[in-house]
Amino acid sequence: MEALMAISSLPELGPAQLLPRLGVAASFPFNRFGLELTYLGRNAVWRAARMLGLEGGEVIIPAYHHGVEISALLHAGARLRFARVDRAGRLDVEHVRACVGPRTRAIYVIHYAGFPQPLDALAEIAREYGAFLIEDCALSLFSRDGARPLGSQGDAAIFCFYKTLPVPHGGGLLMRTAAAAGLAPLAAPPSLPALSHMAGSMLVASERRFPSMGKWVRTMAKAVTHRVREQARHEDVPVGTQEFDPAVVQLGMSPIATRLLGFTDVEQVVRRRRANWLLLHERIGRPEQATWSSLPPGVCPLFYALEVDDKDHALHLLWSRGIQAVDFWRVGHPSVPRGQFPEVEALRQRVVELPCHQDLGPEELERVARVAREALEA
Ligand SMILES: Cc1ncc(COP(=O)(O)O)c(C=O)c1O
Known part of the structure; x- marks a missing residue:
């Protein structure tokens, strides 16, 4: 008989997360001077665009995206050009190079689900063309590429805290150099x-x-x-919506949620997420169905990306068994030309997000893996 308690897609707030961590040095990005704490990650995207002066300029951005980061950039006045992402979720460096031109002001990189993009090659193109490099780490908090934290290389880095940690809201913006853009200071939310x-x-x-x-x-x-x-x-003020709301773009993080960030045991979060991802990978036993089919050192996975032939069926099966799997990025922003990026369309049709967060234990993961296998067999 299956346990009735749902397996959530996000971690919950337990007593251990209410205790200050004395004598522990802060981890990246919390240890960086100037990290701005915004109410949502999209607010950080908008602020980055304004601080870098992207109005009227061209930004090269992956065709595989959430959609709200696109809306935030468009609202900030940027013009977008979409670059190819392959079936393995890798931004195509050569296509980025082919897209870059004299009007390009920035290359916007998204590290999906904690897995790093080829930053060195992208940074080189950005340098060559005098463009900014923006790292969107909304899905990759605490993740590293080897020894380098994701978000530490870009001229701007964007974070989203509530996807990884049990906080009610919160995003972050880290600028390589302080930029005075005449932006209004962030206001406290209710x-x-x-x-x-x-x-x-x-x-x-x-x-x-x-x-x-x-x-x-x-x-x-x-x-x-x-x-x-x-x-x-x-x-x-809702979080996790598809829409960019300019009315709340100046909202910062509440003091209470900010305090919770400081109580995070980062090392434990990374260790548990990695162990859980590996356990799912082993128990599902179908590496060819995983968008990211191995876990490189340093990666802090946000979720396990399982590719299925019939996404609706798989999601309904998982939900019916109390597993809060997520319909990951089924639709992108309407400004992407239809038919131009078939690999991205395939990912949108196929990727189901399975939870592997720090709250889950072996029994729950066995349950997720069992239903995932069933979904693959259907
Ligand atoms: C890649 C990416 N960037 C930015 C955001 C915006 O984050 P938030 O929901 O905190 O505004 C999201 C949201 O899902 C995202 O997936």
Whole structure:
């Protein structure tokens, strides 16, 4: 009989994440002076474009993308040219070179799911043409290419914290050189939604550990906090949407969520994610179905990318068994010319995001692997 507790796509906030980490040096990117903490990663994309003066300039950007980073750049006034990404999720350096021209102001690189892009070659092209290199690390917090942290090479690096860590919101922008762009300072978001999200996350985490007691506490808490939760919902600025909302572009990270970042045991997060990815890889046992088919040293995987023939069927099967798999990037930004990037279209049709985050243990991963195998056999 399958356990009934859902396997979430994101980590929850447990008591261990509420303890300050005394005597531990901060890790990249938190140890970098000038890291700006934004409410969302897309706000950081928009600010980077403004700080680098990309208005009216051309940016070469991968055809495989979320879509909201594209909207943020367009809103900041950049003109975009899309570059090929191959079936293995690798940005085609030669196509980037072919796209670059006199109007190019930046090359925008996305490190997918923690896996590094060929940065040295891309940095060389950027240097040759006097263009900026932007590293989008929204999906690759704490990941490294060998010894180099992703995000440490670009003229600008973008981060998204809530995809990796149990924080209610949060993005980051790291600029290689301080740029004065006359941007308004970041404003604090309302704190009630962040507190409400954190409390909810803690209750889910406790229910996971102590199912019957936790469920009772959660039901009670829900009943007595009805009005506060209503108010929090009313004030909330949503995360994880597809749309870029210029009305909230100046929002920064709340002090409470910022504090949580400082409590992160980075080494443990990386170690667990790597172990979980490897376990899934072994137990699913179909390396040819993984977009990234090995785990190079230093990579902190955000998820396990499983390629399936029938994505709808696979997702429904996983969801029906309580596994919160994600329909990864099925549609891109409408400005990408249709039919021009068949490999990207294939990835969009096929990639299912399986969770491998730091909260999951061997039993849960066995369950994910079992259903994934079933989905592949169908
Ligand atoms: C590659 C990439 N960049 C930027 C973002 C924007 O991050 P956020 O959702 O924090 O705005 C996302 C969001 O999924 C993304 O996938």
